[in-house]
């Protein structure tokens with residue numbers, strides 16, 4: 001089973017104070033600590049477990065800058081065999097369709113049975129997996145929280161609104177967007193990362209992938225971010241300030257005062 005997992009390098013919410021930038025059009029990205037998108041970690045773990053059981057190879061791919069190589073190495077330390085970095089100045093300011101266009105061209109260079117994405121990443125759009133499947137004309141399942149191999153098909157579980165569970169049969173090759181909780185991603189230690197430190201990771205540019213410059217990046221973006229801000233507080237809303245402990249104490253006091261806690 002050949003599995004390609006799309007992984008994105010994202011700001012680590014646990015390590016950063018996220019603030020708006022001075023232009024007010026994005027978060028301030030200087031000096032942030034980055035890590036792999038949480039959903040993608042679950043996808044990689046699932047792919048590794050499937051290959052352990054059924055044979056094959058897990059390849060991880062990311063679209064990003066040179067520093068994005070670190071997330072590929074992290075996922076390779078988990079057990080993915082190969083990494084692919086896709087990087088080009090022409091990809092900057094791509095919208096979701098641009099990212100899916102780039103990933104499509106990577107998929108077409110290989111021979112994959114399953115292409116996995118996370119259900120969503122930091123921008124929260126949850127758009128790349130579905131767009132990629134449509135562009136590749138492949139069957140697609142979203143919010144996947146269970147995968148069983150059934151001959152030349154898969155039985156996939158989907159998390160449905162209200163906590164209900166749905167099971168689907170899906171033909172291969174297919175695209176799956178993986179939901180958190182599908183497994184318990186393994187711990188990656190420094191030793192594991194050192195082990196893959198010298199593994200060569202090929203890097204592809206727009207021209208390597210035969211991508212027209214107006215199909216990706218700012219030139220290809222048909223969705224343009226025009227503003228980014230914190231919404232005004234609604235009536236009755238209150239932002240709790242302070243350390244996590246102080247916020248918890250204030251919240252308990254408020255819940256008690258309103259009769260929610262005895």
Ligand SMILES: Cc1cc2nc3c(=O)[nH]c(=O)nc-3n(C[C@H](O)[C@H](O)[C@H](O)COP(=O)(O)OP(=O)(O)OC[C@H]3O[C@@H](n4cnc5c(N)ncnc54)[C@H](O)[C@@H]3O)c2cc1C
Nearest residue numbers: 006063094095096117118120121123124125126127128225
């Ligand atoms: C400086 C900057 C400018 C931007 N400008 C725009 C803009 O003008 N218009 C606009 O629409 N968006 C813009 N974006 C947002 C950006 O294009 C989003 O990252 C993209 O739309 C994907 O959305 P998402 O992160 O919500 O991914 P989702 O669709 O939520 O991600 C789902 C899954 O897709 C895969 N995936 C997503 N991104 C990647 C990646 N880079 N490499 C590999 N796999 C990936 C992962 O598996 C992920 O779990 C900008 C981002 C930045 C940093």
